[in-house]
Structure formats: structure tokens, C-alpha cells
Amino acid sequence: MLPTSGERSPHPRVKIAVVGGGSTYTPELIDGFARLRDALPVAELVLIDPAAERLELIGALARRIFARQGHPGRITWTADLDAGLDGADAVLLQLRVGGQAARNQDETWPLECGCVGQETTGAGGLAKALRTVPVVLDIAERVRRRCPDAWIVDFTNPVGIVTRALLSHGHKAVGLCNVAIGFQRKFAKLLGVAPERVELEHIGLNHLTWERAVRVDGTDVLPTLLARHGDALADDVRMPRPLLDHLGVVPSYYLRYYYQHDAVVKELRTKPSRAAEVAAIERQLLDLYADPDLAEKPELLSRRGGAYYSEAAVALTSSLLGGGTAGDVQIVNTLNHGTLPFLPDDAVIEVPAAVDSRGASPLPLRPLAPLFAGLVANVTAYEHLALEAALKGGRDRVFSALLAHPLIGQIDYADRLADELIAHNREHLTWA
Template sequence: MKLTVIGGGSTYTPELTDGFSRLRDVLPIDELWLVDPDDRRRELVVGVSRRMFARAGHPGRIRATADLVEGVADADVVLIQLRIGGQAARLGDETWPHEACCIGQETTGPGGLAKALRTVPVALEVAEAVRRHAKPGAWIVDFTNPVGIVTRALLEEGHRAIGLCNVAIGFQRRFARMLDADPTRVRLEHVGLNHLTWERGVLLDGADALPAMLRDRLPELADEVELPAPLLRNLAMVPSYYLRYYYAHDRVFEEQRHEQPRAEKVMEVEQELLRLYADPAVDSKPAILAERGGAFYSEAAVDLIASLQSDRGDVQVANLRNDGTLPFLPDDHVIEVSATIGAAGPVAVPVAPLPADVQGLIGHVAGYERLALDAARHTGSAARGRELVERALLAHPLVGQWDRAEKLADLLLANNRDHLAWAR
């Protein structure tokens, strides 16, 4: 099996390598290819990854290249983890929205739109290379944020794609610890859009443990997602951490104004990681990698790919076409829900009707996402591109005012012009 990672020079890649090493019985890999245009990072990451495979006794070969076609040629699975513009662009996403009194975040709100605009065209170029040069039927696994928008872009162009996020597996592992149970015994009733999800049930051996957890462990659950305990009690669900941007917007905005941006912290961690990767004695993932983010992503990726390749038919959380699962959304929208994963792809587990307020918020953000994808696929005039950006910003529930949308459009374009061909 050949597995290719696009964006393989990421300092996060050794987390994947570690998962592939530990779980090689679940997902046997003959060749792991790391594709990245940054020569220095690519060589440092491939070096430490090879040492990790050697230490684990993994028989697979690890190759690295800047050539996209060479990297995806005859691949069985291609995993996309892109960050167009690097951490510098992320820092912008987290800060320039503050000038319009909006939260700064790289996957939602104005910053999330900027990331979508930068990312979708590149992801589609990668996918086209996969279509032409990978094995027939090769899967594209998208871990590139904003996952829902990018995955829909891929599916709309007919690519065999599925989106993956680590929020659900993070919840599963934390809930398992709280229940003193092995994670394999815990299944989530997870529903929503990427980075806009709720846990409606925590099934322990098939029985829902969430009502008892909300009764007996409410403060702990609230602390996990940094939201007020009465809110969780009222919802009778556990919202993801990303719901803080909606349920506690003003508080989060004030926090952001006085805290170091996350991107700056990640830059500091990345420099230390690259220093460690350059050390020929380092043959395991450094402890500091945990500060880079993406906890349990390697386990989620291995499980997802193994089920796609071997038709296991188990239930995992993925980003996939709606196709009637949430009847208030179009069939072609991409949702994030629990799904049965097999060789033919994911099939959503049926979802019971959602409360009206949750439906409303999901529908509102889904409307924004559709406009965001229209803007991200734009290739025409600068004037029309700006109109699409303004419309998407206005539609986002974290913006919602014309004056603010206009100002945010100015800021977004000023900070991203180098990445948007139509805006130059």
C-alpha cells in the first residue's frame, strides 16, 4: 500500500508517522510518501520519520519529494494536510478580524473564510493530480481546514474524498477516561458541521451514558469545552469547544485581545521541533509535539483509512455528503456525523430530529459555507470576487452586519492578496 501525505513537511507529520508505526497491524503501509515544496522542512521531517520507522521495526519505506505527480503516482490513499501561507497567514487570520470587533480564528468566522479562499484552489489542484496519476479508486482524506468547505469542494468536482477532524476522537478518548472504559467501548452520537458539532449521546456498550454524565460530571464536562455548566444542562448535549465562538463570543473576543495569538505559540513550538528533528539521535516523537495540536489525529486517520481499505463497516465520525441525513440542509452539503465506514465510502448513521435552535444555527452556518465556497472557486474579476467575499462575510452569524462585512473584506483582501489570483 502506498500512502501519500500532501503537506508532509509539516512539523505535525511525525505524529502521523508515530501512529503508522504503532498501528501497522491495522494499516500495513509499504510506502509512505511525504510531498512538500519546502526543501528544509521536508528533509528534516523525512529524516526523523525514517528513524521512527526504523526504531519501531516498520518494514515500510519513507520517501520525500517536492514533485506532486511523483508523490501521488500509483497511491492508494492521499491525505491532504495543507496550510497555504503557513503560520504567518494563520497569525493574520487570528488577528486582523479584531479590527472589526470580530473573533480571530483560523477555521471559523472571517479568518476561516480567508483560509478557505487560500486553500480550496490548491486542494482542487492536488485532487486533480490524484485523479490523473493515483490508482483508480484512490481515496482522498482531507484533514485541511476548514474541512467541511474543502471536502465539499472535492466532492463537487467528483473526487473520491472524505473529511476527517480530530474533535470527535478527542471527545471519545476524554469520555472513555471519565467512564473508566476502553475507548473501543465508547461510540458518539456526534452531529453538526465541521467545527460546529454537538455530542448528543455517549454510548457505552450501546447504552447512553450522557444523561448520567451531565448529572454527575457537569462541572468537568463544562471545563472541557470552556463553556458554562448551565448551558450544557440546558442543551442536554455537549457542544464542541468551537461553539465558544458562538455561545460566548464577547468573552472570547476579550480574551483574544489580551492573549498571545495561538499562531505565535505554534511558531515557537515549530522552531523547537525542527531543531529536534535535525538531531540524528531523535527517533521518536518529541513530547513537545503534543503542544502542536491535533491530538489523536493519527489514530483517527489510521482507523478511517483501514476501514476504507478493508471494508470493516465500523462506525466513525467523518465529513460526508448530507444526502437527507439532516433534512433541513441540501443533499450536497457536507456534514460531520457518525457514519458506517466501508470500502464504498461512508454512510451516515440516522440522526434523530434536532432541536430548533441547533437546526437554526447549523442552517445559518451552512448558508455561509455555501457562499464561502462560491467565493473560493471564483476566478473572474476582482470586483466580483470582492462581492462574493462581502456576501459570505455578511452571511456568517459571527459577522452579520454590512458595515462590518465591508471592513472585514478590506482587511481580508489586504492580508491575502498574494494568495488570491483574482485579487492581485
């Protein structure tokens, strides 16, 4: 179950470090830490980012949010990663290597080849992984040196590949996405029940998941949800209602890139990239953040994306630091370890898991039907090859990962996309 309030057993006040703290999204996190302080009593929250001007704006707003909500914790900020990490109990990663400019490229050049342009999926997602994995692993090594007992909570996309990189290098890490908590809140609203009564059977990989059951007080109400609210759910995930009825599940929004690839490519070619939209929103947000009278997250932030991340982040961090309760279950990205028997043990899956100070242990799951398992296995193979390319470099590895991806999979596409990816990301690839 995804917790929604501070119903946790007490634990010592902690220090949290947020790497990428200069993000315009950070006030959402700050608001969550302030509201849910009984769940996670933060003594110090340090924002770490090389973008000094943005960091100053957001750090000052963070202090005002804490003060407005009566939170006694101390907020600091620094561009010095090592200094910020010292003594941290948990490190939250929310960085974007290359910024929105690189994201804009990820979302545009694949379209020129007739493939989806998206920051976590397909060729754009591979580009982001290649830029991001080496940087995250460097940060994680510094975490190991400066605060060796700290847990790393990764929000950084592509979460599945980044989390797999961290775990394969022996780091204490769990990946987190907001898709599950978003569905939980939506289903609760449709059903007219409190969110904490809703438990999801959420299964798959990061950004490749299905809601296979929706339990309220232990009873699966997914058939009722589909029957009564199928049109609204189909609109939400932007897929046809008959598809949801056929599948008998609610797919995540990201499945439309697979189930309707060509239609999505046609659509994306007719409008500005999401990166361009986000960049415009960020400029407006920074203007708002500069107002010394602003002491709460602005409504505009809801258009930035990442709804409910703060609640999920607080719940997960609290559990990892020993503040959870027995049987605390959250939906996270962690090692497979036989949970889906058709995948390698070291694959990273996104499923309900028992979370405590030892980490996340996936709960046993019913077998996954071939209609879903085939796609999961295919994308897992791609993620393995993507991580190999991110760790070792080389055009041949990039080509192999692209060829293996179900949204690409053709020699001519993979060949051209490999050259485009390297050309657009050369400054971030040490081997190129």
C-alpha cells in the same frame, strides 16, 4: 464507533502519500502508522512538500520512528507532487497555504473589527478557505491523473468547506477532524472504560458539533457524565457548566465562538495569537527533529494540537481501502444526502457514517432540535457562499459570505472585513 486498535481484516500492503508532509505535525501521523501497522499495512509512505529543508528533517525522523518500532515499510520524500502521487492508494491532505504567517493574520485583523479572529471560523476561516480551496482542487486533479483510484482523506481546514469543494468536483474524498475522537478518549477516561466501548452521537458541521449521546455498550450514559463530570467537561470546552446542563449535550470547543462571541473577542485581544504560539512550538520541534538520536515523537508535539489524529486517520484510511469490517462506523465529513432533512443534499456534515471501499454513508439520525438546527442551517448557508467565493472570486461574493456568517452578519462589519480580507490575502487570490 471510533476504532482504537488494529482489529481489521487484512488487505494488500499499500502506498500512502501525505501532501504537506513537511508539517511539524507529521511525526504524530508517522507514529500512528507505525503502531497500527496491523490495521493498515503500509508498504510505502511518501511525504510531499515544497519546503525541502523541513522535509529532509521530518523524513529522516520518520524513518527512525519506523525503524525503532520495527515497521518494514519504506519512507521516502519529495518536492515533486506528481512523482510522489504515482501509484498511491490514499492521499492525505494536511497543507497550510501561507503557513503560520497567514494564520496569524487570520487570527488578528478580524479582532480589529470587533469580530472573532480564528483560523477556521468567521472572517479568518473564510480567508483560509479562499486561499486553500483552489490549491486543494489543483492537487485533487493531479491525484485524478496520477492515481485515479486513490481516496483523498482531507485534514486541511476548514475541513467542511474543503471537503465540499472536493466532492462537488467529483473527487473520491472524505473529511476528517479530531474533535470526535478527542471526546471519545476523554469520555472513556472519565468513565473508566476502554475507548472502543464508547460510541458517540456526534452531530453537526465541522467545528460546529454537539455530543448528543454517549453510549457505552449501547446504553446512553451522557446524563451520568454531565451529572458527575459536568464541571470538568465545562472546563474542557471553556464554557459555563449551567450552559451544558441547559443544552443537555456536550458542545465542541468551537461553539464558544458563537455562544460567547464578545467575551472571546475581549480575551483574544489580551494575548498573543494561537499562530504565534504554534510558530514558537514549531521552532522548538524542528530543533528536536534535527537530533539524529531522536526516534520517537517528542512530548512537546502534544502542545502542537491534533491529538489522536493518527488513530482516526489510520482507521478511516484502512476502511476506505477495504480493510474495515462490516458495519464499520466512523465520524467523518461527508455529503448530507438527506440525513439532516433541513439541509441541501450536497451540504457536508460531520456525523457517524458507515465507511467502506465505496466511501462514507451517514447513518440515520434523530431529528435535530431547533436550538441546534438553526445554527447548523445558518452556517451551512455561509459555507455555500464561502465555496462560491473560493471558486469564482470577487469582492461581492466575499461580502455576501461574510454577511451571511452568524458571527458577522452586519453590513458595516462585512464591508470592512471584505476589504481587510482581500488586502491581507492578495498574493493568494488570483482574482484580486
